[in-house]
Amino acid sequence: xxxQATPRERLLDAxxxxxxxxxxxxGVDALCKAxxxxxxxxxxxxxxxxxxxxxxxxxxGPAYQQTLEPGVEDGDTPRERILAVFRNxxxxxxxxxxxxxxxxxxxxxxxxxxxxxxxxARHFKQRLTDFFLGELxxxxxxDPEGMAIQLTMAxxxxxxxxxxRAQALGGVGIRMAETLLDAxxVRAPELxxxxx
Amino acid sequence: xxxQATPRERLLDAxxxxxxxxxxxxGVDALCKAxxxxxxxxxxxxxxxxxxxxxxxxxxGPAYQQTLEPGVEDGDTPRERILAVFRNxxxxxxxxxxxxxxxxxxxxxxxxxxxxxxxxARHFKQRLTDFFLGELxxxxxxDPEGMAIQLTMAxxxxxxxxxxRAQALGGVGIRMAETLLDAxxVRAPELxxxxx
Numbered sequence: 001x002x003x004q005a006t007p008r009e010r011l012l013d014a015x016x017x018x019x020x021x022x023x024x025x026x027g028v029d030a031l032c033k034a035x036x037x038x039x040x041x042x043x044x045x046x047x048x049x050x051x052x053x054x055x056x057x058x059x060x061g062p063a064y065q066q067t068l069e070p071g072v073e074d075g076d077t078p079r080e081r082i083l084a085v086f087r088n089x090x091x092x093x094x095x096x097x098x099x100x101x102x103x104x105x106x107x108x109x110x111x112x113x114x115x116x117x118x119x120x121a122r123h124f125k126q127r128l129t130d131f132f133l134g135e136l137x138x139x140x141x142x143d144p145e146g147m148a149i150q151l152t153m154a155x156x157x158x159x160x161x162x163x164x165r166a167q168a169l170g171g172v173g174i175r176m177a178e179t180l181l182d183a184x185x186v187r188a189p190e191l192x193x194x195x196x
Numbered sequence: 197x198x199x200q201a202t203p204r205e206r207l208l209d210a211x212x213x214x215x216x217x218x219x220x221x222x223g224v225d226a227l228c229k230a231x232x233x234x235x236x237x238x239x240x241x242x243x244x245x246x247x248x249x250x251x252x253x254x255x256x257g258p259a260y261q262q263t264l265e266p267g268v269e270d271g272d273t274p275r276e277r278i279l280a281v282f283r284n285x286x287x288x289x290x291x292x293x294x295x296x297x298x299x300x301x302x303x304x305x306x307x308x309x310x311x312x313x314x315x316x317a318r319h320f321k322q323r324l325t326d327f328f329l330g331e332l333x334x335x336x337x338x339d340p341e342g343m344a345i346q347l348t349m350a351x352x353x354x355x356x357x358x359x360x361r362a363q364a365l366g367g368v369g370i371r372m373a374e375t376l377l378d379a380x381x382v383r384a385p386e387l388x389x390x391x392x
């Protein structure tokens with residue numbers, strides 16, 4: 001625990017970690033204990049557990065998305081930048097702590113699209129689709145909007161597979177993204193001559 | 197409630213419905229109330245709530261998979277039989293009660309691959325992959341094993357999308373399956389001449 005952090009920051013950090021690891025149904029007592037904050041303080045800082053669910057997801061969202069983003073080593077073509085997201089996911093699924101996409105998990109667990117946590121989840125999934133869309137447009141892909149949605153579904157399906165099988169993906173998500181990119185005419189360099 | 201059913205059947209039915217609708221963290225009291233069975237009886241019939249989670253998922257599994265299977269109206273080519281699964285999913289996502297694939301949801305909520313419910317979830321997802329594989333082999337698809345996995349991920353990603361967006365898929369899952377089948381050389385009739 002970061003004892004320099006404010007009670008609010010400690011609660012957001014503990015909630016982000018425990019909701020992901022144990023699910024959004026984890027009790028407020030366990031959360032407060034992990035954060036080193038009294039329940040009374042928690043309810044002074046957040047109106048409800050539902051608000052804490054939403055704010056903690058909004059708090060971890062940018063950091064989670066950053067772990068997926070292409071780095072300088074990933075090449076600078078749209079194809080390589082998109083595949084980097086799937087390579088980063090593939091690596092993440094090899095970790096013991098992988099419990100799927102936090103946005104999908106939160107939405108599936110809450111089972112209520114009006115819940116503020118579900119709204120946050122929708123926002124971040126749309127950002128992933130928007131990232132794919134930007135790259136696909138840059139690549140001159142066929143039907144970039146449709147393909148951005150398909151890549152997002154590929155990402156979520158691959159994440160679900162790793163959880164259901166409790167195994168690292170071992171490249172199957174990357175290969176699926178390659179299949180989709182090939183179909184959209186966003187080819188690997190050696191095929192680029194015949195791409196358009 | 198079916199009052200002709202035994203307490204065990206009533207518990208399995210109520211559990212299958214409530215775990216899907218509200219999540220596996222729903223309390224035993226609510227379950228027993230919905231089933232019209234005392235808590236004492238429940239614990240005589242099932243060793244634990246965990247066992248009830250697993251057995252109720254195993255109980256709803258075949259019925260859920262049957263809703264996805266191709267019917268006589270779906271055509272008898274492997275491509276049409278595979279696409280029928282995605283058409284059936286597309287239709288299911290238009291229902292108010294759609295909460296995603298029950299196997300994926302259970303595994304994501306339990307967050308424990310050793311849980312008996314997670315074992316049941318894995319079994320049924322493998323059956324979907326096996327269905328795709330059988331059809332792909334019959335079609336002479338390229339890399340049928342890899343493509344069966346990709347179609348399973350497409351199915352799960354499409355299911356997740358419908359929940360996250362709280363919207364019917366409106367065909368995007370079907371189009372993704374078509375993209376994958378085209379890539380595997382399992383073409384639509386009008387393209388079949390150039391398929392193999």
